[in-house]
Amino acid sequence: MPELMRLEAGSAESRDRVELVLSRCGPVYLAALAGGRRHVGAVVRRRGGASALLVFPGHREGPLASAAASALGPLLDGDLYVTAGIHYDDATKEEIARIVANAEGLIGEMAGRLGRAEP
Numbered sequence: 001m002p003e004l005m006r007l008e009a010g011s012a013e014s015r016d017r018v019e020l021v022l023s024r025c026g027p028v029y030l031a032a033l034a035g036g037r038r039h040v041g042a043v044v045r046r047r048g049g050a051s052a053l054l055v056f057p058g059h060r061e062g063p064l065a066s067a068a069a070s071a072l073g074p075l076l077d078g079d080l081y082v083t084a085g086i087h088y089d090d091a092t093k094e095e096i097a098r099i100v101a102n103a104e105g106l107i108g109e110m111a112g113r114l115g116r117a118e119p
Contacts, residue, residue, distance in 0.1 A: 001025045007109055009102035010035070015088045016098035020068070020106040027078040031068055031110075033061070033103055039085035046073035046080040061085060064100070068107045075114040 001023045010016035018035035041059030045052045046069040055062040061084035068082045086099055 001030070004029075005110060005113065007106045009106050010098065014098070015091065015095050016102055018086060018099060018102045018106060020103070020110055022072070022110065024078075029072075029076050029078055029080045031072055031080060031082045033064055033068055033082065033084040033086070033106070035086040035099060035103075036088040039087060040083045041085045041087075042083070044069040044080075044082040046070075046082070049074075059085075064103050064107075067104065071107050071111040072114065075111060 003021060003023050005022045006019065008017065008019045010018055015036070018033065021032045023030045023032075040056070041061040042053065042055045042065040044065045051066065051069050051073070053062055053066055065082045065084035068084070069080060072082070073080045086103070088095060088099070091099070
């Protein structure tokens, strides 16, 4: 699966490192938002203007997956699947706030780059 774009923010030492990777598999795009111990905590499928969200029990990545699908989906010429899974053991409220800010920043940066890309 060809990787189209990879963005990273934060650092492992400060426990707020997150990455957002966009790949393509035929006519379908996959965006993976991950950090710390990577896993799949939420998945969004976006087709046209409609989205479906699946959040696995005990996970809180749904809002980030939805934000990525809403920001990136309209900029792509195919269906989009977004996975999100970020886990740092015993993360503090401050670390979680930095992780979320980093993830939101990556989503915005990727959307900006895609919006400027030539078709």
